[in-house]
Structure formats: structure tokens, C-alpha cells
Amino acid sequence: MRLLNEPLLTTELAPEDLICPPDSLYLHSHGPEERSLLQDSWVALQIDTHFVQIFEAGEEAIELAGISISLRDRGGLKSALDGRPVVYIDITGMTYSTWAPLLQASLELGGVTRVIYREPLDYRRSANPTRGMIYDLSESIAGIAPLPGLANLRLRAPADSVFVPLLGFEGARLAHVLESAEPASERVVPVVGAPGFRPEYTTQALLSGRLTLEQDGHYSRIQFAKANCPFDLFHELVKIQMHFDNAFLRVAPVGTKPHGLGAVLYAIARPGRAEIVYDHPIRKSRRTSGQSRVCLYEVSQFAESDLFRGVGDYA
Amino acid sequence: MKTDGSAAVRAQRLNEVFGGMRAEYFRADIYELFAKPTYWPELLTRRPCLLVGGRGTGKTTALRGLSYEGLSRLSDASMSDWTHVGVYWRIDTNTVRAFRGATMTEEEWSRYFAHYLNIVLVQLVVEFLIWVDESNQESIKLDTVELDRCCRALLIKPVSGDLRLLAASLDDALIDFEAAINNIGSSEKPKVSILARPVTYLTRSLNADSRLIGKPVFYLVDEYENFEDYQQRVFNTLIKHAGDEGYTFKIGMKATGHRERTTTNPDEVLVEPADYALIDIAERLKDEDFAEFAKAVCTGRLARIADDLGEIQSMEALLPSLSEEAEAELLGASSKQLALRGRLSDAGAVDAELNALDRMSPLSAYMVEYWARSQRSDELTVLRSAVAEPAQWANRMNNYQHAALYTLRRGRRGISKYYAGWSTYVLLADGNIRFLLQLINEALQEHLTDKRSLNTPVTVQTQTGAAQAVGRRLVEQLQGLSAQGADLTRLVLSLGRVFQVMAADPEGHTPEVSQFRVQAGQGEPYDSFAEDVLNAAVMHLAVRRFPGDKMAASSGETKDYNYQLHPIFAPFFVFSYRSKRRMEISSKDVYSLVRTPRPAILGVLERSSRAMPEELPEQMSLFQEYFG
Numbered sequence: 001m002r003l004l005n006e007p008l009l010t011t012e013l014a015p016e017d018l019i020c021p022p023d024s025l026y027l028h029s030h031g032p033e034e035r036s037l038l039q040d041s042w043v044a045l046q047i048d049t050h051f052v053q054i055f056e057a058g059e060e061a062i063e064l065a066g067i068s069i070s071l072r073d074r075g076g077l078k079s080a081l082d083g084r085p086v087v088y089i090d091i092t093g094m095t096y097s098t099w100a101p102l103l104q105a106s107l108e109l110g111g112v113t114r115v116i117y118r119e120p121l122d123y124r125r126s127a128n129p130t131r132g133m134i135y136d137l138s139e140s141i142a143g144i145a146p147l148p149g150l151a152n153l154r155l156r157a158p159a160d161s162v163f164v165p166l167l168g169f170e171g172a173r174l175a176h177v178l179e180s181a182e183p184a185s186e187r188v189v190p191v192v193g194a195p196g197f198r199p200e201y202t203t204q205a206l207l208s209g210r211l212t213l214e215q216d217g218h219y220s221r222i223q224f225a226k227a228n229c230p231f232d233l234f235h236e237l238v239k240i241q242m243h244f245d246n247a248f249l250r251v252a253p254v255g256t257k258p259h260g261l262g263a264v265l266y267a268i269a270r271p272g273r274a275e276i277v278y279d280h281p282i283r284k285s286r287r288t289s290g291q292s293r294v295c296l297y298e299v300s301q302f303a304e305s306d307l308f309r310g311v312g313d314y315a
Numbered sequence: 316m317k318t319d320g321s322a323a324v325r326a327q328r329l330n331e332v333f334g335g336m337r338a339e340y341f342r343a344d345i346y347e348l349f350a351k352p353t354y355w356p357e358l359l360t361r362r363p364c365l366l367v368g369g370r371g372t373g374k375t376t377a378l379r380g381l382s383y384e385g386l387s388r389l390s391d392a393s394m395s396d397w398t399h400v401g402v403y404w405r406i407d408t409n410t411v412r413a414f415r416g417a418t419m420t421e422e423e424w425s426r427y428f429a430h431y432l433n434i435v436l437v438q439l440v441v442e443f444l445i446w447v448d449e450s451n452q453e454s455i456k457l458d459t460v461e462l463d464r465c466c467r468a469l470l471i472k473p474v475s476g477d478l479r480l481l482a483a484s485l486d487d488a489l490i491d492f493e494a495a496i497n498n499i500g501s502s503e504k505p506k507v508s509i510l511a512r513p514v515t516y517l518t519r520s521l522n523a524d525s526r527l528i529g530k531p532v533f534y535l536v537d538e539y540e541n542f543e544d545y546q547q548r549v550f551n552t553l554i555k556h557a558g559d560e561g562y563t564f565k566i567g568m569k570a571t572g573h574r575e576r577t578t579t580n581p582d583e584v585l586v587e588p589a590d591y592a593l594i595d596i597a598e599r600l601k602d603e604d605f606a607e608f609a610k611a612v613c614t615g616r617l618a619r620i621a622d623d624l625g626e627i628q629s630m631e632a633l634l635p636s637l638s639e640e641a642e643a644e645l646l647g648a649s650s651k652q653l654a655l656r657g658r659l660s661d662a663g664a665v666d667a668e669l670n671a672l673d674r675m676s677p678l679s680a681y682m683v684e685y686w687a688r689s690q691r692s693d694e695l696t697v698l699r700s701a702v703a704e705p706a707q708w709a710n711r712m713n714n715y716q717h718a719a720l721y722t723l724r725r726g727r728r729g730i731s732k733y734y735a736g737w738s739t740y741v742l743l744a745d746g747n748i749r750f751l752l753q754l755i756n757e758a759l760q761e762h763l764t765d766k767r768s769l770n771t772p773v774t775v776q777t778q779t780g781a782a783q784a785v786g787r788r789l790v791e792q793l794q795g796l797s798a799q800g801a802d803l804t805r806l807v808l809s810l811g812r813v814f815q816v817m818a819a820d821p822e823g824h825t826p827e828v829s830q831f832r833v834q835a836g837q838g839e840p841y842d843s844f845a846e847d848v849l850n851a852a853v854m855h856l857a858v859r860r861f862p863g864d865k866m867a868a869s870s871g872e873t874k875d876y877n878y879q880l881h882p883i884f885a886p887f888f889v890f891s892y893r894s895k896r897r898m899e900i901s902s903k904d905v906y907s908l909v910r911t912p913r914p915a916i917l918g919v920l921e922r923s924s925r926a927m928p929e930e931l932p933e934q935m936s937l938f939q940e941y942f943g
């Protein structure tokens with residue numbers, strides 16, 4: 001296995017060091033957090049970059065440059081993105097339901113696609129903490145539903161699947177996805193972000209999920225992937241799937257957004273061999289504060305690799 | 316660190332039969348451990364059945380027992396002797412919710428969902444046919460004409476009886492359909508089949524085999540509540556028209572999970588008993604029936620590990636109970652009696668009165684000081700009254716002695732109330748076999764840790780500790796049960812604290828208040844919030860619900876419900892698991908108990924003239940931050 005030799009195509013930058021080439025398309029959305037807002041000073045540094053704000057327009061639709069497009073219309077999304085040499089998708093303020101289909105469409109176009117994620121400085125703690133609910137990040141959970149364009153309809157027996165929850169600060173979400181999916185207990189492999197955005201975050205993620213992880217000994221199978229690197233997460237998923245004889249992977253991204261990106265890339269790369277189990281949290285405003293580094297992910301470059309395509313040494 | 320290998324082996328053996336409690340994990344030994352519930356014969360009829368029960372009540376186990384895998388494992392009967400062919404399908408939320416959104420109407424989605432149902436229902440039977448093919452049995456003979464009609468109805472190429480080709484074609488059809496659903500926002504729409512038509516043809520094709528001729532296919536559909544509302548209407552159409560088509564449905568769902576009663580025709584309603592039989596597991600397995608069923612399950616499982624852990628005489632002998640008198644002794648009533656004697660002597664009690672006190676049981680003697688506190692009277696007056704009017708005293712004991720037990724060790728560390736005995740465990744589980752198995756497993760694991768075997772009874776201390784541990788664990792698991800899990804956790808923690816304080820401070824109040832009724836009419840968002848969170852709480856067994864005022868129900872007024880925290884939480888919070896008396900709270904109280912718990916708990920307690928003690932019971936200390 002050549003995984004150790006595979007490049008991790010993540011670059012960590014100070015915000016002012018991110019410079020987009022001319023004629024790029026920069027897609028972004030204003031979420032409930034301040035770090036999703038583009039700073040005027042940063043925008044002023046970009047030359048001939050076309051900034052397009054995405055507005056979420058109801059049930060699985062977006063408004064992009066004044067045009068309403070269904071997130072389940074791959075052709076429509078591709079048409080909207082076509083013609084730009086480089087497409088940036090800033091997922092910081094976007095919901096998974098929005099950026100996952102945009103990413104899929106952009107990758108299919110074959111041009112350069114880069115994903116941007118702006119790390120938070122801090123997370124908000126709960127005023128009424130109970131075990132597993134230390135951080136108070138979500139208003140509520142809309143419930144488990146497939147991401148647009150990534151639904152799986154095929155029947156799978158629990159014994160043929162492996163459940164991979166990606167750990168975060170919300171133990172309740174971890175408990176809920178496990179309760180809903182009802183995987184075979186010995187086929188649950190959690191993944192935690194390590195190293196974390198901050199060193200202590202790994203421990204806090206484990207503490208948040210401790211009650212659930214203790215059930216059925218899930219903690220004994222915990223694996224690790226760098227919290228801000230989707231490619232490291234992708235590598236872990238490859239290893240897990242190979243370990244379980246190419247079983248169907250059900251990946252629940254209830255952790256960091258970069259890990260969520262890695263999970264979505266995996267589902268795109270392995271149609272019929274993996275699915276996303278996502279609970280669609282409704283985010284609280286001011287769930288985080290401040291902005292730390294900017295992470296730039298070379299996803300289209302990654303999509304050309306044997307690892308992504310599952311060929312060569314990874315067949 | 317030294318380890319005791321034999322203790323580890325015994326713990327593991329115990330866990331094998333009691334620890335893996337979820338039928339959903341579909342391990343082969345689910346069938347080894349199967350015990351038929353009392354309603355089993357009703358499941359074997361051709362009528363559609365709705366099997367209603369919370370998690371852990373045995374729905375999935377029963378449905379799996381009806382499947383072809385179950386039938387082949389549970390008895391030695393050959394397929395010729397089977398009464399039906401059962402195929403099991405668990406509704407996966409992540410799959411069925413693909414059929415919504417994308418700005419399409421429910422009517423449009425109904426057609427696509429119907430096509431999906433057709434493919435899945437056919438695939439399930441094809442999987443059975445392949446299973447037979449791969450086993451040591453003769454392959455199922457199929458009517459190829461009807462099979463080809465099934466293919467045409469499903470818009471796939473006829474297969475001329477080639478089962479493997481059919482399986483592959485179905486896989487391809489589902490893959491293509493999946494791609495179309497994922498791109499449903501485009502102008503290209505997939506072609507769809509007519510609901511039920513392919514299933515009917517497939518079922519007819521099975522009649523070519525003498526082992527299956529005339530035998531219905533049972534579609535065993537689990538977690539029906541996961542369907543969207545319109546999907547339930549589509550499926551209700553199947554149920555309504557199953558009739559003589561050679562198949563029927565046995566459907567498992569949680570309470571409040573059957574949200575839609577109409578079919579795709581809004582004028583057509585699914586009616587019980589004309590269209591289906593309703594089996595409410597909690598109702599069916601009440602009281603003695605559940606106790607008998609539970610005993611069969613537990614003794615059967617323990618028999619499997621008797622070689623390693625020893626044989627039991629009976630569940631009652633293994634888990635001895637405690638009378639209230641004996642419990643009072645354990646809780647220190649004797650020393651209280653002695654102290655009371657001293658006080659009464661100082662207060663001027665004569666020898667005859669002190670002798671009367673000495674003749675009383677420790678619990679009865681404790682009731683003297685309890686009643687004196689309750690009535691703000693003096694102990695000597697109460698004693699004299701007890702002696703003078705024994706019938707009245709006996710009645711008072713009957714009404715209040717259980718409540719008094721909660722006060723014997725008030726404010727002290729350690730066990731302040733015992734929860735022990737097979738019958739108590741059965742009552743705590745309240746018809747939920749999974750809860751009962753958890754209680755047994757926890758108690759026996761602790762028992763074995765003390766280097767005991769199953770030949771010796773489990774101490775009441777161990778039983779109580781086990782009950783607390785299970786209750787605590789279930790509180791912690793609430794957060795994962797639904798999208799409202801966080802709210803459910805807060806609701807149970809807040810109500811649990813209220814009932815705990817009330818149980819520890821019953822003097823001068825109605826004893827054993829364990830139920831509550833919710834007054835609506837507080838406006839929004841309170842009324843809607845309370846209704847939603849209580850519905851979720853009932854569905855996920857955090858709370859029990861009873862029909863309320865019979866008079867109101869018969870007069871046509873809105874049916875009120877009484878609620879009670881599930882008895883399984885009683886040992887953790889330390890209140891009574893019995894269904895006794897009720898208090899009133901408002902929908903605004905429910906809202907506040909979830910959103911702003913600390914002031915809300917204080918407010919509810921203040922209305923009943925109680926204050927919140929500073930200290931939490933020991934077992935609740937992990938929630939210290941929540942209660943403040």
C-alpha cells in the first residue's frame with residue numbers, strides 16, 4: 001500500500017496569503033458565523049476574481065448569480081460553473097447540502113477545483129451542559145437524509161456494511177446517527193481528528209462522544225486523521241474499507257467540515273461502495289468565534305490520482 | 316495486574332446471552348435465544364398486522380422470527396410445512412428520505428416511491444429464492460410466464476426463469492433508478508412502474524412450486540415510522556389491497572409511528588380490524604403475561620450458560636425481593652425506633668405507651684415520627700392515636716408507608732431506597748424485554764465480580780446498584796434516540812429531579828406523585844413544543860402515556876393524557892415506579908423545563924411548596940453542572 005507516499009494536498013495559509021489567479025470563480029455563502037463573511041480587505045487583494053455568493057433557496061435549490069438551480073440537477077450546476085479555469089468553493093459558510101453537489105458538478109467538469117475552509121478560533125460552550133453536550137453548536141437536528149445527488153437506494157445488510165462516524169464536539173449527534181443507523185456493533189470504526197485544530201480538541205471530541213463510544217466497545221476501534229485534512233481522512237477510509245474486505249462504508253460526518261469534505265470525496269469516488277449518513281444540523285449563530293487559518297484543498301488534483309479513482313495499486 | 320481468567324470467561328459468557336441485546340444486529344444466535352411471545356399465533360395469520368412497541372419490546376425479534384431465516388433456524392420443519400414465506404425489510408431513513416424535496420410535489424414523489432417499493436419488494440423475494448438455491452434444498456420452481464410479467468411490469472427485460480439474471484437486472488434497475496433520483500431536478504425523469512403490479516406477478520410465479528403453493532409471502536416491514544407521511548399513505552395502499560394477492564404485511568413501528576391512516580385515495584382509510592390487526596405489545600404483554608414471557612426469555616438464556624455459571628432455581632430465588640418492613644430495617648428504621656423511644660420518654664410517655672412502641676415494627680414506629688412531621692403534630696400524640704385507633708393506623712400505613720421509605724435516609728450518602736426483586740425488575744422494565752435484560756445483565760455482572768455464582772442470590776444492594784446504573788445509562792442514551800434527543804434528555808433530567816425532590820420530601824403532601832398532566836392553552840410556542848416533545852418522549856419510551864379523564868373522552872372533549880416518566884428511570888432518580896397520583900403542569904412548564912431547566916424546576920417545586928436541596932443524590936453527581 002502506497003498510502004504513506006501519497007501527497008496530502010492541503011495547504012494552511014494566513015488569510016491574507018490566499019491569492020486566487022485571475023479569472024477564477026469564487027463561490028461562497030454567508031452562514032451564521034462571522035468567519036464565513038469575506039473581508040473587504042482580502043477581496044481587494046484578488047485580481048479579476050469573480051465572487052459569486054450562493055443563496056440557499058428552499059428545498060434543495062440555490063440561487064447562483066441570480067439563477068435558481070436545483071441541487072439535484074447535475075447538468076444545471078455544471079452549466080453554471082462551466083467556463084472558468086479555476087473554481088474555488090468556500091465551504092466555510094455553506095451547508096453540506098449546498099457544497100457537496102457543487103463539488104461533484106465541478107469535479108465532473110474536469111477543470112481545476114479548489115476548496116477553501118476557514119478554521120474557527122473558538123467554539124461556544126453550553127450554558128446547560130450534560131454529559132456529551134459540552135458544546136452548544138446546533139439549534140436542532142433536521143434529521144437524517146441523503147445529501148443532494150448522493151443518495152443510495154440499494155439494500156445492505158448490517159453485516160455487509162461498516163459504519164464510520166467522524167467524531168466532533170456534539171456527542172448527541174454521534175449518539176443519534178448511531179441509533180438511527182443501527183450498525184453491527186463490531187463493525188463501527190470511529191475516526192477522530194488528530195492532530196486537532198488545537199491540541200486539546202482531540203481530547204474534547206473523545207470526551208463529547210465518550211458515552212456512545214463506551215457502548216459496545218466502539219472506543220477500541222478508534223482511528224485518527226488530521227482534523228483539517230480531508231485527504232488524510234480519505235486515506236483512513238481506504239484503509240478501513242480494505243480491512244473489512246471491501247465492505248460498504250457508511251460514513252457519518254458529525255465532526256470537522258474538512259473531514260466531511262473527505263467523506264464526500266470518498267462517496268463521490270466510490271459510488272455504490274460508500275454512502276454519507278448526515279443529520280443536517282441547524283447551526284446556531286455565533287456557534288464559533290473568530291477566524292484562524294485558511295485551508296486550501298487541491299481537490300481536482302486529488303481527483304486525478306489513482307487513490308481517488310481506485311485504480312492501480314488501489315484497485 | 317493479575318487477572319482472574321475464570322471470572323473474565325464467566326463475564327463474557329453472561330454478556331453473550333444478555334449483553335448483545337439488539338435483534339437488529341442480526342446475529343445468528345438471535346434464533347437460539349428466541350422465545351415466542353404470547354401474541355405469536357396472531358402474527359401467523361394472513362391478515363396484515365401492525366405490531367406497535369417501543370425499542371426493546373421485541374418487535375424486531377418477532378419479525379425476524381417470522382422471516383425465512385428465522386423459520387429455518389427456529390424449527391426443523393421443512394419448507395413444505397411452513398405456513399408462509401417471510402422476508403424482512405428495515406426501513407432506512409437515509410434511503411427513504413431521498414424521495415422528497417427538489418421542489419417536487421408529494422403526488423409526483425408518490426409515483427417514484429411506488430416504483431422503488433416495487434423493486435425492493437421483488438428483490439426481497441428474489442433474495443429468498445437465491446438463499447434456497449444456495450442451500451441444500453431443491454431450488455424453487457417458478458412459473459416463468461408470471462415471472463416475465465413481473466419483469467415487464469418492472470420495466471426490465473424478461474429473464475426466462477433465470478434467477479441470477481433476474482437478481483442482476485434488479486440490481487441494475489435500482490442503480491439506474493438511484494442515478495435518476497439523484498438527478499431528479501433535471502428535466503429528464505425516469506419511467507416508473509405501477510404500485511404492487513410486479514409484486515403480484517412474482518407472488519403468482521411462486522405457486523409453481525408445490526412447497527409454496529397457496530402460501531402467502533409475509534413482508535416483514537420494520538420501523539414504519541421512518542417513512543414520510545405520504546410514503547405511509549402509499550404503503551397503506553399496499554396494505555389495503557393486499558387481499559387475495561398472495562402476500563400480506565407484518566409491520567413493526569413505535570407508538571405514535573402510524574401517522575397516516577388514508578391510502579393514496581384520501582377517501583380510503585385503513586381501518587382496524589377490517590383491514591389489519593393491531594398488536595400493541597405494551598398492552599398485550601401487561602402484567603402477568605410479560606412476567607411469564609420475561610421469565611421464559613431469562614431462564615432460557617441462563618440455561619445456556621449453566622455449565623459455566625451454575626444453575627438457577629428460579630428467577631425469584633436469584634433476584635430475591637424485599638418487603639417494605641425488611642427494607643425499612645435495611646434503611647435504618649430500627650435505630651430510628653430507638654431514638655424515637657428516647658424522645659417519647661423525654662416527652663412524658665408512660666411505660667404502656669413505650670411498650671406499645673416496642674411492639675410496633677420498625678417501619679410502623681418510623682411512621683409515628685413521619686406522621687408527626689406531616690401533620691406538624693407531636694410524636695406522642697401520634698403514638699397515642701395509633702394505639703387508640705389501630706384500624707385507622709393500619710389504613711394510614713397502607714397509604715403512606717411506601718412514601719415514608721424514601722425519607723428514612725434522606726440527606727445521607729449511600730442507598731436511600733432499594734429496588735430489588737424479580738417482580739420489581741419486571742415492573743421497572745414495564746413490558747420492555749430489552750430493559751429487563753439490561754437489568755439482569757448488570758446485576759449478574761456485578762454479582763459475578765463479587766466471586767459469586769448463579770447458585771447464590773444476588774444481594775438487594777447489588778440489584779439496586781444495577782438498576783441505578785441501567786437508569787443512568789438510559790438517561791445518557793436519550794440524546795441519540797431522535798433528532799430531538801437533546802430535548803428528551805433535558806426533559807427527563809428536569810422531570811426526574813422534580814419527582815426525586817418530591818419523593819424525598821413527601822411529608823404533608825399527596826404521597827407518591829409519579830404522574831403528571833399537561834395543561835395546554837398557554838399559547839405558542841409552548842403548546843406545540845409540549846405536544847412535540849411529549850410525543851417524541853412517548854415514542855422513545857422516555858415517558859409513558861395513559862388515557863386521561865374518561866368523562867372528558869366520552870363527552871367528545873379533547874382527550875387528555877396522563878404521563879409518567881418511564882419506571883426504568885425510577886432507581887436512578889429515586890422515586891416511585893408505581894402509577895399512583897398525579898400533578899398538573901402547564902405546556903409552558905414543559906417548555907421551560909427543557910429550555911431553562913434550573914429556574915423551571917425551582918418553579919414547579921415551589922408551587923408544591925418544596926425547596927430544592929443543595930445536594931444531588933450521589934448517582935446523579937455526573938449531572939451536577941446541569942442542575943447547578
